[in-house]
C-alpha cells in the first residue's frame with residue numbers, strides 16, 4: 453500500500469454522489485508514481501452522471517497524490533449493502 457486506504461476512502465466519499473467505496477488498493481511510490489484502484493458506489497441515474505462523479509473523484513485524488521494513475525470500478529447503489537472493505541482481492 454502506497455497510500456493509507458482510509459485517506460483514499462475519505463477523499464472519494466467527500467465527492468457528491470459517492471455513496472461509498474471499497475476494495476481500495478494502491479501501489480508505487482508517493483511523489484513519483486502511484487497507482488490507485490477502487491470500487492466506487494455512486495448514486496447516479498445514468499452512465500453520464502456516474503462518469504462525472506468518477507471524474508471528480510479522480511481529480512481530487514490527482515490533486516492530492518499526483519503523479520497518479522487511477523482505475524475506478526463503478527457500482528450501482530444496489531450494492532451498498534455489500535460489506536465495506538479495504539481489502540484487495542476477490543469481490
Ligand SMILES: [Zn+2]
Pocket residue numbers: 474475491527543
Ligand atoms: Zn465491489
